[in-house]
Amino acid sequence: MSVQTADAVSVNGNGHAPLDTKSLLEKIAALEARVEALEESPAQDIEDRLAMVVFSGDLDKAIASLIIATGAAAMGMEVSMFYTFWGLSVVKKKKSYDQKNILEKGFTAMLPAGTGGLGLSQMNFFGAGAKIIRKLMNDHEVASVEELFEMAQELGVRMVVCEMSRELLGVHDDELIDGLELGGVATFLGDAGSAKAALFI
Amino acid sequence: MSVQTADAVSVNGNGHAPLDTKSLLEKIAALEARVEALEESPAQDIEDRLAMVVFSGDLDKAIASLIIATGAAAMGMEVSMFYTFWGLSVVKKKKSYDQKNILEKGFTAMLPAGTGGLGLSQMNFFGAGAKIIRKLMNDHEVASVEELFEMAQELGVRMVVCEMSRELLGVHDDELIDGLELGGVATFLGDAGSAKAALFI
Amino acid sequence: MSVQTADAVSVNGNGHAPLDTKSLLEKIAALEARVEALEESPAQDIEDRLAMVVFSGDLDKAIASLIIATGAAAMGMEVSMFYTFWGLSVVKKKKSYDQKNILEKGFTAMLPAGTGGLGLSQMNFFGAGAKIIRKLMNDHEVASVEELFEMAQELGVRMVVCEMSRELLGVHDDELIDGLELGGVATFLGDAGSAKAALFI
Numbered sequence: 001m002s003v004q005t006a007d008a009v010s011v012n013g014n015g016h017a018p019l020d021t022k023s024l025l026e027k028i029a030a031l032e033a034r035v036e037a038l039e040e041s042p043a044q045d046i047e048d049r050l051a052m053v054v055f056s057g058d059l060d061k062a063i064a065s066l067i068i069a070t071g072a073a074a075m076g077m078e079v080s081m082f083y084t085f086w087g088l089s090v091v092k093k094k095k096s097y098d099q100k101n102i103l104e105k106g107f108t109a110m111l112p113a114g115t116g117g118l119g120l121s122q123m124n125f126f127g128a129g130a131k132i133i134r135k136l137m138n139d140h141e142v143a144s145v146e147e148l149f150e151m152a153q154e155l156g157v158r159m160v161v162c163e164m165s166r167e168l169l170g171v172h173d174d175e176l177i178d179g180l181e182l183g184g185v186a187t188f189l190g191d192a193g194s195a196k197a198a199l200f201i
Numbered sequence: 202m203s204v205q206t207a208d209a210v211s212v213n214g215n216g217h218a219p220l221d222t223k224s225l226l227e228k229i230a231a232l233e234a235r236v237e238a239l240e241e242s243p244a245q246d247i248e249d250r251l252a253m254v255v256f257s258g259d260l261d262k263a264i265a266s267l268i269i270a271t272g273a274a275a276m277g278m279e280v281s282m283f284y285t286f287w288g289l290s291v292v293k294k295k296k297s298y299d300q301k302n303i304l305e306k307g308f309t310a311m312l313p314a315g316t317g318g319l320g321l322s323q324m325n326f327f328g329a330g331a332k333i334i335r336k337l338m339n340d341h342e343v344a345s346v347e348e349l350f351e352m353a354q355e356l357g358v359r360m361v362v363c364e365m366s367r368e369l370l371g372v373h374d375d376e377l378i379d380g381l382e383l384g385g386v387a388t389f390l391g392d393a394g395s396a397k398a399a400l401f402i
Numbered sequence: 403m404s405v406q407t408a409d410a411v412s413v414n415g416n417g418h419a420p421l422d423t424k425s426l427l428e429k430i431a432a433l434e435a436r437v438e439a440l441e442e443s444p445a446q447d448i449e450d451r452l453a454m455v456v457f458s459g460d461l462d463k464a465i466a467s468l469i470i471a472t473g474a475a476a477m478g479m480e481v482s483m484f485y486t487f488w489g490l491s492v493v494k495k496k497k498s499y500d501q502k503n504i505l506e507k508g509f510t511a512m513l514p515a516g517t518g519g520l521g522l523s524q525m526n527f528f529g530a531g532a533k534i535i536r537k538l539m540n541d542h543e544v545a546s547v548e549e550l551f552e553m554a555q556e557l558g559v560r561m562v563v564c565e566m567s568r569e570l571l572g573v574h575d576d577e578l579i580d581g582l583e584l585g586g587v588a589t590f591l592g593d594a595g596s597a598k599a600a601l602f603i
Contacts, residue, residue: 021225024423027430028228034437035235042598043244043445050390051599055466057524060286064256067365071386077394085462086524103534122258122287132304136369164469168538185473189452193479196243197252197399198599222426229429236436244445251591261487265457268566272587278595323459323488333505337570397444398453398600 049078051195053188057086057111059118059130059145063137065201066148073155080191081152082183084162087201088169090115090149091161093177104170113175115145153179160187250279252396254389258287258312260319260331260346264338266402267349274356281392282353283384285363288402289370291316291350292362294378305371314376316346354380361388451480453597455590459488459513461520461532461547465539467603468550475557482593483554484585486564489603490571492517492551493563495579506572515577517547555581562589 038044050072054065069079083091092113097105112118120129137144143151153159160183161176181187192198239245251273255266270280284292293314298306313319321330338345344352354360361384362377382388393399440446452474456467471481485493494515499507514520522531539546545553555561562585563578583589594600 024225024426024430028225028232031232031430031433031437032228034441035232035239038239038437038440038446039235041446041448042450043247043448044239044242045598046242046244046247046445046448048243048246048394050393053466053470053601055463055603061256064254064286067386068254068390072390075387075390077390085466103538106534132307133369136304140365140368142365142369164542164544167542168535168544185469186477189470189474189477189479192452192599193450195599196246197393197396198601199254199399199401200601200603201256201401225426226429229426229433232433236433236440239440240436244448245440245443247443247445247448249444249447249595251594262457265455265487268587269455269591273591276588276591278591333508334570337505341566341569343566343570397447398594398597400455400600400602402457402602 045194046196047078047194048076049080049191049195051080051082051188051192051198053082053084053198053200054087054090055085056121056201057089057118058121059115060120060122060133061201062087062090062115062118063133063145063148065199066145066152068199069152069157070148070155073152073157077196078158079152079155080158080160080188080195082160082162082188082191083180084165086111088161088165088171089113089118091159091177091180092171092175094175096172096175099172100170107169108171111169114177115149118145149177158191246395247397248279248395249277250281250392250396252281252283252389252393252399254283254285254399254401255288255291256286257322257402258290258319259322260316261321261323261334262402263288263291263316263319264334264346264349266400267346267353269400270353270358271349271356274353274358278397279359280353280356281359281361281389281396283361283363283389283392284381285366287312289362289366289372290314290319292360292378292381293372293376295376297373297376300373301371308370309372312370315378316350319346350378359392447596448598449480449596450478451482451593451597453482453484453590453594453600455484455486455600455602456489456492457487458523458603459491459520460523461517462522462524462535463603464489464492464517464520465535465547465550467601468547468554470601471554471559472550472557475554475559479598480560481554481557482560482562482590482597484562484564484590484593485582486567488513490563490567490573491515491520493561493579493582494573494577496577498574498577501574502572509571510573513571516579517551520547551579560593 052065069081073079089112095108095113097108100108118130120133160181163182163184253266270282274280290313296309296314298309301309319331361382364383364385454467471483475481491514497510497515499510502510520532522535562583565584565586
């Protein structure tokens with residue numbers, strides 16, 4: 001057997017002496033250490049996921065974020081949307097003035113409730129631009145922003161509302177679209193840290 | 202033999218008893234499975250790539266996106282730019298009114314064609330701000346936005362125009378800069394999913 | 403010998419015939435090559451890091467960026483902020499008009515120096531909106547933007563000022579907050595390329 005082993009080693013080019021088990025085990029142990037380092041590297045946190053902060057309350061940016069979200073979900077990616085600051089307007093379904101202080105009532109009056117009241121980031125012209133974009137999307141058979149939002153929810157897109165923004169702007173739970181989670185910056189960072197891409201919109 | 206194996210393992214193979222082949226093969230097979238899991242992890246989709254959505258039609262953001270793009274390309278990264286919504290103004294070279302309906306003619310009239318007509322996101326003052334930024338860049342020998350765009354193309358930056366935005370805004374092919382690709386959200390997501398970083402500008 | 407090897411391999415070490423050393427070494431070498439490919443893949447550049455470009459000079463976006471930064475730093479992530487263009491207003495502590503040309507003096511006069519002068523991206527109403535947000539944050543015991551900035555610095559967030567923007571806008575060193583680095587697009591790309599997520603704000 002030692003001769004056979006020696007043959008085997010000699011083919012590997014390093015002479016006739018048999019390679020001892022110790023050397024084999026050392027090679028394997030070295031590999032194990034390298035594989036463990038790879039397994040523990042930050043890259044292994046990455047999943048097939050896309051995370052978005054929707055900070056803006058503009059109709060055009062809401063549409064862009066939802067087209068990206070539904071596209072990604074349709075391609076099989078996990079998608080997380082984190083609605084914060086003005087983005088809360090996108091996920092409001094109605095306005096409520098009950099049990100709000102004067103500042104909260106002011107914000108409620110001035111901020112749109114739901115996608116119907118959103119304007120454009122450019123060329124809005126007091127709402128005319130937003131109406132034109134809506135008409136164009138309809139003419140070209142692109143799903144409306146409300147349809148896109150529903151599609152996103154149906155495709156399992158995780159919809160998170162920033163708890164702190166909700167409190168600052170005095171938005172009550174009954175003003176929000178159904179099926180939303182409440183979360184904080186840690187929620188977003190958890191998803192962004194395991195995402196292939198994170199966008200701030 | 203089982204005793205010998207135990208000995209061999211206990212001394213990490215530096216005794217004289219041979220470790221049995223079965224144990225060695227099992228160790229190697231376990232490592233192979235772990236390496237395969239690493240090879241199939243989402244992290245392995247990542248390339249040395251940067252992907253950007255240019256949603257904005259503002260001159261300052263166009264400049265920022267192109268400085269980042271040319272910088273990344275010069276550092277050897279693959280770079281993809283995806284021009285969508287108002288970002289189409291950055292990649293238009295002229296205006297054409299032929300065979301457009303009234304809405305498309307309106308957008309053509311009101312949106313800038315090419316970087317010469319772009320304004321600033323802040324401090325624009327009906328174009329004065331944009332002129333000042335251009336003068337400052339010239340005074341400081343920073344490449345102009347047109348030069349940056351050409352540099353980006355020469356450095357092999359992938360320039361993709363959002364097909365849907367092009368249709369919605371009624372932009373015709375002859376209005377676009379040469380050398381652009383047409384693509385959809387899947388094109389962007391393909392590149393963003395394999396990018397080290399993705400930016401929404 | 404070939405029969406023995408075939409036996410050994412076919413039964414994966416559970417027969418009595420010894421597998422030859424050559425086969426074991428080949429298996430290990432193949433694994434080593436795969437592990438090396440993994441170690442050299444772009445994914446291994448990724449660290450537990452978040453990188454942000456702060457392009458905007460809006461108070462609300464400055465707040466959002468700092469809440470994300472301090473949250474990430476508190477969770478143990480490395481965080482880098484790259485202040486460019488209008489974002490320089492966030493990291494200015496005062497205005498200085500000495501040794502500036504007329505354009506630089508103009509920018510100095512018109513751009514805010516420090517967070518006290520920042521407006522909102524929406525609903526600013528010549529500063530009233532910004533005051534309301536500040537009051538709301540105070541009422542809800544959320545740290546102010548100045549406190550958030552200090553917290554970020556104390557948590558070790560890397561704060562980089564874009565050298566080129568500083569020159570273009572004629573911002574002098576004595577106008578900047580203490581403890582900032584100067585850097586270029588390569589500085590940002592270095593951090594973004596090793597970050598789990600990069601955001602353009």
